Amino acid sequence: MMEGARRVTLYRKSQDGAHGVTRPTIGRKGGVRFAFARFAFGGRFGNVAAIMTLDDFLLEAEDKMSKTEQIVINEFAGVRTGKASPALVENLLVEVYGAQMRVRELAGITTPEPRTLSIQPWDVNSLHPIEKAILKSNLGLTPSIQGKNIRLFFPELSEERRQEFVKIVRKMAEDGRVAIRHVRRDAMDQLKKHGHDSGTTEDDAKHAEKELQKLTDEYIAKIDTHVTRKEKEIMTV
Numbered sequence: 001m002m003e004g005a006r007r008v009t010l011y012r013k014s015q016d017g018a019h020g021v022t023r024p025t026i027g028r029k030g031g032v033r034f035a036f037a038r039f040a041f042g043g044r045f046g047n048v049a050a051i052m053t054l055d056d057f058l059l060e061a062e063d064k065m066s067k068t069e070q071i072v073i074n075e076f077a078g079v080r081t082g083k084a085s086p087a088l089v090e091n092l093l094v095e096v097y098g099a100q101m102r103v104r105e106l107a108g109i110t111t112p113e114p115r116t117l118s119i120q121p122w123d124v125n126s127l128h129p130i131e132k133a134i135l136k137s138n139l140g141l142t143p144s145i146q147g148k149n150i151r152l153f154f155p156e157l158s159e160e161r162r163q164e165f166v167k168i169v170r171k172m173a174e175d176g177r178v179a180i181r182h183v184r185r186d187a188m189d190q191l192k193k194h195g196h197d198s199g200t201t202e203d204d205a206k207h208a209e210k211e212l213q214k215l216t217d218e219y220i221a222k223i224d225t226h227v228t229r230k231e232k233e234i235m236t237v
Contacts, residue, residue: 053194054208061187061212065180065219072176072223079165079172080139081233082157084117086110089152092137096129103130107150119143119150157234165234173227177220184216 077087090104103109107121107130121127131150134143144151157165188209195205 054191054200054204057187057190057194058208058211058215061183062215064183065215068176068179068183069219069222069226071179072172073226075172076169076226076230078139079169079230079234080154080157081165081230081236082115082154082162084111084113084115084152084154086117088139089117089119089134089137092130092133094126094129094133096126103133106130115154115156117152117154119152120148121150124148162234166231169227169230169234173223176223180216180219180223184212187212 074091077085078091080088086104086109090102090109092103093100094103094106096106103119106123106126107119110118110120112118119130121130127145127148127150131143131145134141134150134152141152141154144153191205191208191212194200195208
């Protein structure tokens with residue numbers, strides 16, 4: 001049995017009466033898996049395998065929505081707020097050693113002062129490639145090589161520049177919402193096709209669709225929370 005799983009009993013009718021059948025149930029973010037949650041509350045299903053497949057569609061959709069949320073968070077981290085933050089440069093791609101590597105894989109990044117970043121490459125040969133990656137980025141910063149380190153100074157953002165960054169993060173957030181809605185649309189198509197092909201009951205199909213909508217609303221709300229927080233960071237002087 002899978003570690004951490006709990007067991008619930010599904011009773012199904014047969015010629016001999018009711019027989020208890022145990023199934024492991026695996027938790028998902030925010031609750032238990034759809035099909036097994038129904039089992040735990042005594043739901044009746046004519047086709048257990050079909051319902052588990054509906055469950056798999058929901059889990060796959062949630063996984064894609066979660067990854068979309070993380071992409072948005074990572075994009076927000078690369079938008080300046082007026083203060084020095086390692087997150088602004090740590091994911092920049094650097095052409096080095098015949099491959100692309102992220103700055104965080106090549107150097108230590110510290111903030112010796114509130115508006116200054118210090119990047120210390122572990123290999124001095126990656127110093128200039130990191131400098132080049134920063135110059136190619138859209139950060140609008142000019143790196144200064146001091147010995148074996150790179151220093152970045154973050155000047156105070158003007159009100160106009162802050163508003164521009166707010167527009168950028170709002171666009172990122174909207175792209176994230178659109179991506180989540182696309183996941184919902186694709187999952188809904190899969191649910192309907194599966195329901196038609198497998199003979200899933202109408203009640204079970206509707207329940208799965210409601211669960212999918214709940215996931216969509218949940219992740220849209222998360223994007224809204226992230227963008228509100230990021231806007232506040234940008235506008236804080």
